[in-house]
Amino acid sequence: MKSKKKGSFLTAVIVNIVAHFLYIAGLSIIIPILFLFFFPSQLWSAVNYAKPILISAIVLVVLSMIVLYVYNKSIGKTLFNLGLATFVPGAIALVFSIYNKEIVFGFIRSYFSAFEFIEPLLDSYLAHVIPTVWAVTIAYIVIGFVFIIFGVQRLRRESTKSLAKKVFGKRARIVR
Numbered sequence: 001m002k003s004k005k006k007g008s009f010l011t012a013v014i015v016n017i018v019a020h021f022l023y024i025a026g027l028s029i030i031i032p033i034l035f036l037f038f039f040p041s042q043l044w045s046a047v048n049y050a051k052p053i054l055i056s057a058i059v060l061v062v063l064s065m066i067v068l069y070v071y072n073k074s075i076g077k078t079l080f081n082l083g084l085a086t087f088v089p090g091a092i093a094l095v096f097s098i099y100n101k102e103i104v105f106g107f108i109r110s111y112f113s114a115f116e117f118i119e120p121l122l123d124s125y126l127a128h129v130i131p132t133v134w135a136v137t138i139a140y141i142v143i144g145f146v147f148i149i150f151g152v153q154r155l156r157r158e159s160t161k162s163l164a165k166k167v168f169g170k171r172a173r174i175v176r
Helices: 002-036 047-072 075-098 101-111 115-128 134-159 163-168
Strands: none
Touching: 002 047, 002 075, 047 075, 075 134, 101 115
């Protein structure tokens, strides 16, 4: 019993990491490619490659949504996870656009002595994943917030489905 629980935890971690990686990779590709569509194809040769790349990015995002939904078997959990995956990078980008990176890192260093081991990894992550444009940052926050709200609402509706509701229909009342 203990090994099954451990295996399911490991499976959950792996599925979440892969799905979130695909989702964030897709979002990271979609955003710069969308800007290419505003340029006429005669002015910039890269615009010709934008459509297949955009389709590939959309496929990554949809694939991650499908993987999370199949694993979670819940639209609410899927939306909530995707909302966090979208909201967190946007919120971090907002903090780093308001405060200098060195100020934030200095604050963390003062409370977390082993931060020097993690700092190069975090610095690399921030350089590659976190958006730097205000519009993109706001879009990440808004999309993440909307996904989280819809996910929580859906989770609430899913949690009220009981055996009584399945047997007797929508008119069944659940007394708590």
